[in-house]
Amino acid sequence: MPVNANDPRAKRTHDLLIRSFQELLEETNDVYAISVQDITKRASVNRATFYDHFDDKYAFLEQWMRFKFKQTLESELKDASILDMNGLHTLILAVYRFLDRFRRNFAPANGRFEPLFEAAMQKELFNLLIQWLSEVSDSEVAGEVLNATAICVSWSIFGSALQWSRQPENRSMESSARNVMIVIAASLAPVVE
The missing domain is CATH 1.10.357 (Tetracycline Repressor; domain 2)
Structure with a gap:
């Protein structure tokens, strides 16, 4: 079931994933090296949550x-x-x-x-x-x-x-x-x- 973008919890999770990626990028400066698992681990959410918000890493x-x-x-x-x-x-x-x-x-x-x-x-x-x-x-x-x-x-x-x-x-x-x-x-x- 797609995430409701207007739900404040979904917005917070979305923003948390973005922030987590940004932090990882500042540490590595290599987009290619950062995996979905790295992002979800930093954000303290599971991979399924990531895929609830995004189709894949490219999206x-x-x-x-x-x-x-x-x-x-x-x-x-x-x-x-x-x-x-x-x-x-x-x-x-x-x-x-x-x-x-x-x-x-x-x-x-x-x-x-x-x-x-x-x-x-x-x-x-x-x-x-x-x-x-x-x-x-x-x-x-x-x-x-x-x-x-x-x-x-x-x-x-x-x-x-x-x-x-x-x-x-x-x-x-x-x-x-x-x-x-x-x-x-x-x-x-x-x-x-």
Whole structure:
């Protein structure tokens, strides 16, 4: 039977599993080396409880990355708005900084999880953008157009940050983010006028 995500006990257990994994990761810096058994042992729950909350380790890792990325965005974007160039710039830089830390802090053995983590981050960025666009767009803008805009903008920001993070020595973070902001601002104009 699936866990009710609204149940406070389920939420506490979910958060405990995430925290336990985070603690283990800080000790080992190797996602691959941390097993479900390690996580459940640290959290003092049984494996069945873990599988009540997550289908497998990959589903867990996706949730963990989405949580970490969302937490970062929320802390850096407290009062930011997509209507404000400063807010857009802050968003872009937050994504760049997160990917920069991600690349510097992960062991090479974790490379097999990169696509999973990247997809989780991009989904979270899309969710934020669709929320922002829904709040500020003209009510006559079709939902399909908002969705397409959020997809294009999230991939533009994330893709440019990902590309930059692979070779940060080629261009400064600030310079790259500023150029991306100019392009993104132009693509947002039809939706947020």
